[in-house]
Amino acid sequence: MDYINELNNSQRDAVLNIEGPCLVIAGAGSGKTRVLTYRIAHLIKQHNKDPFSILALTFTNKASNEMKERIEKVVGTDARNLWMGTFHSIFSRILRSEGSRIGYPSNFTIYDTKDSKSLIKSIVKEQGFDSKLYKENYVYNRISNAKNKLISCNEYLKNKIIQNEDASSLRPKIGIIYKKYVDRCFKSQAMDFDDLLFNTNTLFKEHTDILNKYQQLFKYVLIDEFQDTNFSQYLITKKLSSVGRNICVVGDDAQSIYAFRGADINNILNFEKDYPELQIIKLEQNYRSTKNIVGAANSVIEKNRSKISKKIWTDNHVGELISIKKSYSDNQEGKMVASLIFEEKNKKQLSNSNFAVLYRTNSQSRAIEESLRRIGINYKVYGSLSFYQRKEVKDIIAYLRFVANQNDEQSLRRIINLPRRGIGKTTIEKIILISNEKNIRLWDVLLNIKKYFNPRVSGAVGKFTDLIKGFILFVENNDVYASASHIASISGLMKELYNDKTIEGLNRYENVQELLNSIKEHIDNSSDRKDISIDSFLQEISLLTDQDTDNDESGEEYISLMTVHMAKGLEFHVVFVVGMEEDLFPSQMMLSSRKDLEEERRLFYVAITRSMRKLYLTYSNTRYRYGILKECQPSRFIEEIDKKYTENMVFGSSKANFAKNLIQKNQKEIDSHRKLRHVPSENFHRSEINNLKEGMKVEHQKFGYGSIQKLDINSHQQKAIVNFKLVGKKTLLLSFAKLRIVS
DNA sequence: TTTCTGTACTAATCA
DNA sequence: AGTACAGAAA
Numbered sequence: 001m002d003y004i005n006e007l008n009n010s011q012r013d014a015v016l017n018i019e020g021p022c023l024v025i026a027g028a029g030s031g032k033t034r035v036l037t038y039r040i041a042h043l044i045k046q047h048n049k050d051p052f053s054i055l056a057l058t059f060t061n062k063a064s065n066e067m068k069e070r071i072e073k074v075v076g077t078d079a080r081n082l083w084m085g086t087f088h089s090i091f092s093r094i095l096r097s098e099g100s101r102i103g104y105p106s107n108f109t110i111y112d113t114k115d116s117k118s119l120i121k122s123i124v125k126e127q128g129f130d131s132k133l134y135k136e137n138y139v140y141n142r143i144s145n146a147k148n149k150l151i152s153c154n155e156y157l158k159n160k161i162i163q164n165e166d167a168s169s170l171r172p173k174i175g176i177i178y179k180k181y182v183d184r185c186f187k188s189q190a191m192d193f194d195d196l197l198f199n200t201n202t203l204f205k206e207h208t209d210i211l212n213k214y215q216q217l218f219k220y221v222l223i224d225e226f227q228d229t230n231f232s233q234y235l236i237t238k239k240l241s242s243v244g245r246n247i248c249v250v251g252d253d254a255q256s257i258y259a260f261r262g263a264d265i266n267n268i269l270n271f272e273k274d275y276p277e278l279q280i281i282k283l284e285q286n287y288r289s290t291k292n293i294v295g296a297a298n299s300v301i302e303k304n305r306s307k308i309s310k311k312i313w314t315d316n317h318v319g320e321l322i323s324i325k326k327s328y329s330d331n332q333e334g335k336m337v338a339s340l341i342f343e344e345k346n347k348k349q350l351s352n353s354n355f356a357v358l359y360r361t362n363s364q365s366r367a368i369e370e371s372l373r374r375i376g377i378n379y380k381v382y383g384s385l386s387f388y389q390r391k392e393v394k395d396i397i398a399y400l401r402f403v404a405n406q407n408d409e410q411s412l413r414r415i416i417n418l419p420r421r422g423i424g425k426t427t428i429e430k431i432i433l434i435s436n437e438k439n440i441r442l443w444d445v446l447l448n449i450k451k452y453f454n455p456r457v458s459g460a461v462g463k464f465t466d467l468i469k470g471f472i473l474f475v476e477n478n479d480v481y482a483s484a485s486h487i488a489s490i491s492g493l494m495k496e497l498y499n500d501k502t503i504e505g506l507n508r509y510e511n512v513q514e515l516l517n518s519i520k521e522h523i524d525n526s527s528d529r530k531d532i533s534i535d536s537f538l539q540e541i542s543l544l545t546d547q548d549t550d551n552d553e554s555g556e557e558y559i560s561l562m563t564v565h566m567a568k569g570l571e572f573h574v575v576f577v578v579g580m581e582e583d584l585f586p587s588q589m590m591l592s593s594r595k596d597l598e599e600e601r602r603l604f605y606v607a608i609t610r611s612m613r614k615l616y617l618t619y620s621n622t623r624y625r626y627g628i629l630k631e632c633q634p635s636r637f638i639e640e641i642d643k644k645y646t647e648n649m650v651f652g653s654s655k656a657n658f659a660k661n662l663i664q665k666n667q668k669e670i671d672s673h674r675k676l677r678h679v680p681s682e683n684f685h686r687s688e689i690n691n692l693k694e695g696m697k698v699e700h701q702k703f704g705y706g707s708i709q710k711l712d713i714n715s716h717q718q719k720a721i722v723n724f725k726l727v728g729k730k731t732l733l734l735s736f737a738k739l740r741i742v743s
Numbered sequence: 744t745t746t747c748t749g750t751a752c753t754a755a756t757c758a
Numbered sequence: 759a760g761t762a763c764a765g766a767a768a
Contacts, residue, residue, distance in 0.1 A: 059757060088758040112758090131764095193758050228757090261756065361754060363759090383756085417744095424744045543758055565755050587754065603755085626753060627759045 003038050003074060007031075014248075014281045015039045018047065018220070021241075021275035022248040023268070027312040028297065028609035029288025029571065032250055036224060037067050039248065040082070041074040043220060051081035053219040055240065058086055059228055061544065063569065067224075083218065087233050088193060089543050091200040094214070095191070096539070101207050102199060107535040109190040109401055110542035114389070115410040116140055116181075116192045122413075123180045126433070129173050138171070143178050147194035148230040148262035150201055153179040187435075188409045188442075197232040204239055215243040226251030226271075230262035238274065245275070253308050254301050257565060257603045259595075269308070286312050288571050288612050290319025292645045296615070297608040299642035304598045321647040324638055325618045330364070330579075333620045334371035337576050340616065341559065342375060344574055352378050352557040354573035358564050358607050360585040363625075364578060365561050372559065382562035388541055392497060392508040393515050397541070399487045400480075403471045404534045406443035419492045422460040427453070431461075467491065479532035481519045488512060564607045575611035577604075580619040581632040604637045692720065697742040 007015060011031055014024045015038045026032035040056060043049040058064040064085050072079040083090060096106045111119070117136040120143075124134045146156050156162055157175040166174045185192060191199060204211040221241040223229065226249035229237075241247035249271065256265050272278050286294050294314045301307065325340075327333040341355055357368050365381050372379045387393060395418060398411040405411075409432065417423045434452055435442045446465050449458040467490070475483045488494045497509040522540065523532040560572070579585055586600040608615060619634045638646075692698070696708050706723050720739070 061758085086758060092758090110758090196758075258756070260754085363753090366759090420745080422744070426744085563755065565757095589754065624759075 003041065007034070007038070008285060010281050010283050010285075011035050014250075014283070015042055017279060018043055019246060021245055021271075021278045023226075023271050023278055023280045024248065024250040024283060025280065025308055025310060026250050026252050026283040027286060027310060028252065028255060028606070029286040030283035030312070031287055032224075032252075032283065033063075033067060033070070035283065036222060036250055037070040038074070040067075040222065041071050044071075044075045044078060049220065051078050052083070053217060054082050054084075054222070055090070055218040055220070056082060056084040056222040056224070057090060057233075057237065058084075058224040060569075061086055061089070063224060064089075086543065087236075088196045091236065092191075092196050092539070092543065095196065095199060095203065098203060098207075098210050099199070101210065102203055103186070104191070104199070105189055105405075107404055107538075109188065109405050109408045109411070109538075110196070111185065111188075111190045111192045111410060112389075112542070113140070113193070114394075115190075118413070119184055119410060120177065120181055122429075122432075123177055123184065126429075127173070127176070127180070129177070133171055134173065134177065139174055139177055142166075142174050143181060144194050145262055146178065147198045148232050150198065150232055150235065152198075153182045184409060184436075187407060189405055189407045190410070194232070197230075197236065200236055201232060204236065211239060214240055219244050219246060221247045223247070223249040224251075227253050227256035227265060227268050228258045228263045229267050230264055231267070232262075234264070234267045245277075247275075254304075254602055255568065255606050257568065257599060257606060259599050265306070282310050284310055284312055286314040286609075287316070289314060289609060290316050290613055292319045292321055293608060293611050293613075293615055296322055296641045296645040297605055299645070300601060300608065300637065300640050301605045303640055304601055305594070306598065320614050322615045322617065322641065322645055324580075324646055324648050325616060326634070327618065327620045328622060330367045330620050330623045331370070333578055333618050334367035334369075337368055337578060337616075337618060338371035338375045338377065340576070341372075341377060341574075344614070348573075350573055352559045355576075356560040356562070356567060356570070356572040356574075356610065357576045357578060358562060358567050358610065359578050360564060360587060360603075361579075362563060364584075368561060368578065378556055378558040379561055380558040382560060383566050387511070387514075388544060390508075390511055392493075392512050395493060396484065396488055396512060396515060397538070399471070399491060399493075400484060400534055401538060403468065403475055403483075403487070404538060406468075407441055409442060412442055415491075416461075416464060419496045421464060423457070423464065427457055427461070475534055479523050480534050480537040481516070481523050481532075483534060484519050485516055488516065564603050567610050568606050571610055571612055573612050574614045574616070575607070576616045576618060577607045578618045579623070580617045580635040580638055581623065582635055584623070584625075584632070585635055586637065601637065601640075691741060692739065699740040699742050 004012060004015070008031075011034070014022065014035045018039070024032070024035060026035065036056070040054060043054060044051055056064070056067070058067065068079055068082070068084055071082070085093075092110065095104065096108070099106060099108060117140050120139050121131070121136045124131055124136070124139070146153075146162075151159065151162070153175065156178050163172070163175065166172050185195065204214075218240050221237055221244075223237060228251070237247065249268075251268055253265055253268050256263060256268075259265065272280070289297075291314055294312055294316075298312055325336060327336050337357060344350060344355075345352075359365065359368075362383060369379065369381065388397070395414060398414040401408050402411040402415055413428060416428060430452070431442065431445050434440075435445045438445075445452065446461060449461040449465070452458075453461065470490070471483070471487055474486055478486070494509075494512065497505060497512060500506075500508070519537060522537055526532060526536075560567075560570075564577070577585075582588075583591075585604065586597060590596040590600040617638060619632065619638070621632060622629055623632050624630070692708060692711060694708050694711050698706060698708060708720055709723050711720050
């Protein structure tokens with residue numbers, strides 16, 4: 001019971017009142033994690049609740065691991081029996097054991113975002129839709145949003161409002177793509193990330209016996225970062241806790257920054273309607289930051305209209321003022337930050353791990369990295385390409401995935417011609433077409449390849465299926481590690497990487513070695529016999545992200561460089577928020593509506609409140625964006641901070657013209673570039689080949705305007721000789737060249 | 744079918 | 759600036 005004394009009054013309320021629904025509004029730095037962990041520990045230790053009956057959901061593996069560790073410190077190894085993890089990991093666990101009821105095997109594959117997008121892309125292509133209009137990013141987000149709102153593809157097609165939206169964005173076919181996409185995922189026995197939640201809802205809706213089972217099991221439900229839940233997550237937890245009604249959610253509406261991926265702030269605002277007997281506890285004392293920082297943060301968030309009223313305050317020192325610093329270029333900004341870090345380190349005797357540099361977009365890290373490297377300060381960039389996303393790693397995993405599940409279309413596409421074995425794009429597309437038309441498994445098309453293809457192709461495919469058959473046999477009698485090593489070498493992937501002696505090649509080879517090592521580690525650490533199977537390994541990694549794998553053995557301390565989004569939940573003594581410029585932070589894409597701007601402001605609020613003792617805000621007059629130098633204005637957010645908390649520090653003005661010159665020079669280069677190139681007219685479209693006549697004036701997208709000298713339509717390859725103004729005579733193949741008739 | 748080259752595009756992020 | 763990919767050539 002020692003831990004009770006570490007808590008203030010409202011924290012104690014939140015920990016001790018274990019019965020009934022409870023909403024904890026936890027301001028930044030108010031000890032939210034402490035409350036959650038102690039509440040769980042209290043349930044187990046004081047009230048003798050069975051850890052198996054407690055469900056605790058978080059958004060990141062990191063958060064759940066951290067909490068588990070802290071609970072274990074209080075209650076011991078009992079903590080390991082908690083149902084604690086991310087939404088996705090907990091519900092994929094349930095789906096693996098109950099999924100057969102909705103037609104999935106227990107070893108279903110999980111598609112990551114890249115798999116999903118590439119599947120969408122191929123569907124768009126197969127359907128003959130315009131790939132410019134139906135870009136996979138756009139379609140993916142549309143589908144993802146629908147799933148998060150629990151709108152199935154059939155409902156999507158029926159829903160008038162949605163159909164109107166798609167029609168007015170000139171993309172009426174999205175519903176059809178959605179339907180095809182769902183079919184193909186199911187056929188591949190695969191779920192994407194959203195399916196893990198969507199299908200859990202389906203399971204609970206259609207099979208009440210299963211719902212009842214878990215309602216009985218989970219006597220206590222706790223949710224972290226509740227402001228980030230989407231409708232799908234909200235409904236699952238509502239259903240699960242509707243019997244015991246012991247649901248405790250913790251969140252902060254001011255830190256809701258994930259609306260773009262479906263998070264719905266109304267979940268927090270409407271929670272009271274669902275549970276009239278709700279107890280609301282506000283944690284308003286900030287233990288993290290100085291008075292200046294808390295005051296500044298409050299003065300910013302006040303500008304938002306929609307919020308739950310609360311007064312965050314602190315007992316901490318007043319502390320230093322917030323420094324606002326201007327520079328003339330992104331590179332100079334980097335240098336300035338590096339030298340300020342150097343000074344602060346010496347002045348306050350801080351170590352690298354006390355510093356963080358936060359930015360709005362990942363691309364801003366480059367300039368900072370460069371100057372830190374030059375000055376010799378260790379740093380670590382978070383959120384670059386994740387280990388499991390690397391091509392060479394994904395390749396090996398695709399082999400494992402296909403060996404485990406021969407219906408997995410995305411893995412098949414990846415490995416069938418890797419390393420090269422003479423099976424090209426067209427063949428793969430045909431195979432998938434046959435599988436869809438005849439409604440048979442991919443693997444059955446491959447096994448009966450001679451029925452459908454000529455000897456050359458079926459020979460190549462035959463070699464591939466023999467290879468996979470061998471792997472399937474091998475896997476039955478060996479653990480994952482042996483299997484992965486076997487596959488890596490027999491497939492020829494290892495050899496190909498080994499022969500690549502470039503620096504990148506060496507790197508890739510090392511990455512594969514590292515993957516094999518991590519698999520070895522996985523089976524060495526597992527106590528259970530079944531943990532050494534391929535399935536178990538694939539399940540483990542499919543829900544891992546980059547931050548979960550960063551094990552630091554070097555013991556060296558480093559400065560953290562990351563986006564503001566990634567910094568949520570973290571704290572540092574000294575924080576730099578760089579690139580405080582209009583159109584960057586707030587992002588130009590978030591200026592169109594109050595709702596978007598308010599989310600952007602909350603993001604800034606998150607950035608400010610990461611800092612414990614000292615905060616720097618920096619901006620630059622000029623910045624390279626997409627390879628072009630742009631002039632920048634300071635961010636409106638700087639103005640929004642109450643002046644009594646800030647000090648302005650401007651660097652000398654001797655270089656005032658420096659920026660202007662740079663911009664002029666840059667503009668000249670762009671202009672000269674433009675002159676050499678034909679810019680296609682706005683209404684450019686391809687004219688019907690049959691309408692082309694000799695002597696006509698035509699436009700070509702690249703070569704510009706010209707006249708047709710000669711047409712050759714009769715031979716099997718239709719050609720035209722065109723005399724262009726810009727580039728002279730060209731012979732064009734009409735099956736390729738797009739020509740627009742001008743007159 | 745494979746390899747090479749020019750072009751188009753570009754947030755944020757978790758699972 | 760950097761990358762992913764479509765189109766053209768081999």
